[in-house]
Each structure stands twice: as structure tokens, then as C-alpha cells.
Amino acid sequence: MNVIWRSYICNIRLRKVPFRCQSGNHPVAPLGSRILTDPAKVFEHNMWDHMQWSEEEAAAARKKVEENSAVRVEQEEQVKYENEASKYWDTFYKIHKNKFFKNRNWLLREFPEILPVDQKAKEKMGELPWHLAETNATNCFSRVPEEKEQYEKSSGSLDGQSKEESGGLNLNSKEQSKGLLKTDLFPGSGATFRILEVGCGAGNSVFPILNTLQNTPEFFLYCCDFAPGAVELIKSHSSYRAAPCSAFVHDVCDEGSPYPFPDGSLDVVLLVFVLSSLHPDRMQGAVNRLSKLLKPGGMLLFRDHGRYDMTQLRFKKGHCLSENFYVRGDGTRAYFFTKGEVHHMFCKAGLDVKQNLVDHRLQVNRKKQVKMHRVWVQGKFQKPLH
Numbered sequence: 001m002n003v004i005w006r007s008y009i010c011n012i013r014l015r016k017v018p019f020r021c022q023s024g025n026h027p028v029a030p031l032g033s034r035i036l037t038d039p040a041k042v043f044e045h046n047m048w049d050h051m052q053w054s055e056e057e058a059a060a061a062r063k064k065v066e067e068n069s070a071v072r073v074e075q076e077e078q079v080k081y082e083n084e085a086s087k088y089w090d091t092f093y094k095i096h097k098n099k100f101f102k103n104r105n106w107l108l109r110e111f112p113e114i115l116p117v118d119q120k121a122k123e124k125m126g127e128l129p130w131h132l133a134e135t136n137a138t139n140c141f142s143r144v145p146e147e148k149e150q151y152e153k154s155s156g157s158l159d160g161q162s163k164e165e166s167g168g169l170n171l172n173s174k175e176q177s178k179g180l181l182k183t184d185l186f187p188g189s190g191a192t193f194r195i196l197e198v199g200c201g202a203g204n205s206v207f208p209i210l211n212t213l214q215n216t217p218e219f220f221l222y223c224c225d226f227a228p229g230a231v232e233l234i235k236s237h238s239s240y241r242a243a244p245c246s247a248f249v250h251d252v253c254d255e256g257s258p259y260p261f262p263d264g265s266l267d268v269v270l271l272v273f274v275l276s277s278l279h280p281d282r283m284q285g286a287v288n289r290l291s292k293l294l295k296p297g298g299m300l301l302f303r304d305h306g307r308y309d310m311t312q313l314r315f316k317k318g319h320c321l322s323e324n325f326y327v328r329g330d331g332t333r334a335y336f337f338t339k340g341e342v343h344h345m346f347c348k349a350g351l352d353v354k355q356n357l358v359d360h361r362l363q364v365n366r367k368k369q370v371k372m373h374r375v376w377v378q379g380k381f382q383k384p385l386h
Contacts, residue, residue: 051362053373061308061373068313069320078321081331082279086226086251088331089277093202093229104205104272111301113380114209114268116193116219186261187246188220194266196222196259196293198252199274203234210245222261224250252286253278263292269300276304276335280325283335284345291349294383300351305336306358306375312336337377351381 034049053061073081081088108114188194193216200206200223213219221244225231234240234247251257252274269290275283290300305311307324311334315326325335339358347353356379363372 047361047363047374049361051360051373053360057373058308061313064313065308065324068315068317068326069323071317071320073318073321073327081321081327081333084331085277085333086228089225089227090229092330092332093227093233103208105208107205107208107272108212110303110378111270111380113299113301114195114270115213116216116267188222188261191220192218194220194222194261195268195270196224196266196290197270197272198224198290199271199277200225200234200247201227201230203237203240205270205272206234206245206247207237207239210239210241213244214241216244219244221245222259222266223247224252224259226251252289253282255285255289259293261293264295266293267295267298269294269298271300272303273305275302276337277333278335279333280322280335284348287345287349291346291351291383296383296385298383299354300346300381300383302342302346302377302379302381304342304377305334306377307336307338308373309336309375310363310372336375339377342377342379346379346381349381350383352384353379354382355380 034047195209197205197209203223206221206223209221213221223234223245224247226249228249231247231249240247246260248260250259271290275286278286287300294300312324312326319326319328321327321333324337325333327333339356343353343356357377359374359376359378361374361376363374364370365372
């Protein structure tokens with residue numbers, strides 16, 4: 001272990017970051033490049049990577065969740081939040097428009113699978129002007145005081161795997177292109193590399209992707225949300241172009257609602273901070289449906305809230321719907337996952353695990369001298385070739 005740690009420290013000094021391990025293995029080195037080695041220096045930076053919780057901190061987190069889960073929302077109210085889920089999110093986007101979340105400029109660093117393998121941009125990943133701001137790693141704007149802590153989305157970096165580690169494939173090869181699609185025309189039918197973002201919101205992933213792949217003719221991006229207001233924001237954006245992109249309203253939980261493309265036609269499905277907003281009973285069905293949309297060898301890329309994240313700990317009593325599932329003051333909901341739950345769900349949908357990890361960080365408010373634990377779960381899941 002000492003040898004491994006010395007090797008890691010050497011990498012840090014050389015400004016290199018070790019690769020992640022595959023799912024099911026323990027990392028041989030911390031996941032990020034900013035490691036807190038001296039507790040006395042904790043307030044020198046806003047975010048620290050790969051933070052291990054002490055037994056006292058873990059116990060305090062469990063106790064806090066027990067306390068804020070003791071009082072459950074009445075069943076009648078829970079039915080309302082489920083039946084009117086799209087309305088609450090639609091209201092959210094009509095109020096905040098595109099000024100709430102920042103663009104996910106970390107996205108292509110984290111998920112290089114979004115880029116076609118033969119795309120020159122993949123070779124220039126290190127040249128992208130998307131520096132991960134060490135002083136602004138939480139990727140969210142301030143909300144009104146009583147709500148701002150309930151919307152936290154990550155913009156920190158996890159060191160992406162190499163193409164070989166992540167199961168990246170040349171999806172433009174003849175073997176991959178044979179017999180994948182019917183001859184029927186549909187939006188993006190002429191493309192050889194297709195991406196779907198589920199729960200696209202106001203386009204915080206859409207536009208970084210479009211701007212990066214704007215000169216890639218074989219690429220097409222679909223993006224959907226069940227909030228009509230969100231889709232309207234994307235279509236009215238100055239960077240929206242119908243030629244390489246199709247934005248549409250869709251409820252991922254509605255199995256009877258067809259997508260504007262056939263099953264087995266997608267190379268990538270992007271599912272970032274979306275699954276947590278669904279009722280737990282409907283998550284597996286949604287993942288199963290998304291799995292069917294992928295080509296053999298296609299990738300589903302996932303990132304969402306992790307168990308005992310500070311956002312979960314800050315919910316007040318009376319906001320708990322069911323175990324680890326909460327409703328915010330504006331009627332939108334959030335679930336907090338474990339790595340095991342994520343693994344089970346995607347494997348049950350017939351996907352192979354290429355990455356499944358928990359990202360532990362320590363966020364620091366230097367002015368108030370406050371420390372906050374952040375927890376996110378990230379995974380990469382591939383549809384088998386056969």
C-alpha cells in the first residue's frame with residue numbers, strides 16, 4: 001500500500017491523474033487530483049477529492065437521514081406529486097428559464113464516449129478550453145434561501161477511463177452498421193452516430209455537445225424532457241440547430257409513448273441527474289426501455305445523487321416520500337442512490353458494467369468555515385455485442 005501511495009503522490013507532482021479502476025474493484029489510488037493530506041489546510045480550497053468519512057461522520061449522516069425520514073408525506077400528497085411531476089418541472093423551467101444551472105463543461109472529459117471514436121475532437125480532449133474550476137465545483141446557481149441547498153448538481157471531474165477501459169468501440173465500423181436500422185426515414189436517420197439525452201432540461205448538456213460536434217456530419221443528437229417549458233427553452237436558444245439536433249417532449253416512464261427513432265439505433269444514452277427524479281417503482285422500467293434503444297455495443301452514461309450527500313441530509317422533516325426519496329419545496333423530487341442499487345438496476349436491464357463508482361468529495365465554505373460532504377454515483381453501462 002505504501003508503494004501505491006508513493007506512486008500516486010509522484011503522479012500528482014507530475015500533474016498526472018491515475019486511471020480509474022473497473023467496476024467491482026477498489027481504486028489503487030484516489031480518484032481525483034486534489035487530495036487533502038493535512039487537515040489543517042482544509043479551508044485552503046473549495047473542494048477536496050476522494051474524501052473518506054470517519055466512523056463518526058458516517059454515523060451522523062445515518063442518524064440525520066433517520067430523523068428527516070421519520071415523518072412521511074401523506075399518501076394523497078404523494079399521488080399528487082407523481083401525477084403532476086411534469087407540471088412541477090415545467091413550472092420550475094418557466095420560473096428559472098436557462099439561468100439556474102451552468103453548462104456541464106465537465107461532460108466530455110467525464111464521458112468521452114459521447115464523441116465518435118474517429119472524431120478529431122477526441123484526440124484533442126486535452127486542448128478543450130473546459131478547465132474544471134477548482135473554486136466552483138458544484139455546478140449550480142443560488143436559489144431562494146429555503147430551496148438553494150436542495151438543487152446541487154456536479155461539475156467536478158472524475159478521471160475518465162481510456163477507450164479500452166470504458167468499452168469504447170468504433171461504432172462506425174461495417175460490422176456495427178450492418179442491419180441496425182430499417183430503411184424508414186426518421187430524424188437523424190442519415191447519421192452514423194446518434195446520442196439521446198434524457199431529461200435535457202434547458203440544454204446544459206445539449207449545447208456543449210453541439211458546439212463540440214458542430215463540424216461532425218455523421219453525428220445527431222436527440223434530447224427530450226417531459227417538461228414542455230424545458231424543450232421550448234432549447235428550441236429558442238441561439239445555438240439550437242435542427243439539422244444535427246431534435247428536441248422533443250417525452251415522458252421516459254410512459255412505455256406507450258414512442259420515440260422518434262427505432263429501437264437499436266442509438267450509440268449513446270446520456271442519463272445525468274434524471275433517474276433520481278422518478279418514483280423508485282418506475283426507475284427499472286425506464287432503464288429497461290432505454291436499454292432497448294441502444295445499438296449492440298452502445299453505452300448508457302449515468303451520473304446522479306449518491307446516498308448521504310449533503311443535499312439529502314439537509315431535507316427537513318415532512319419532505320420524505322419513501323426511503324431515500326424526497327420532495328423539494330417546489331414539488332420536484334430526488335432519490336439518493338447507492339452503487340449497489342445502480343449496479344443491480346442496469347444489469348437487470350441487460351447491460352454490462354464498465355464503470356460504477358461513488359465520487360466522495362468535501363466541499364468547503366471558506367468564508368463560513370463550513371465543511372460539507374458531497375456524494376455522487378457515476379456509471380458507464382454497455383449493451384452486449386451479442
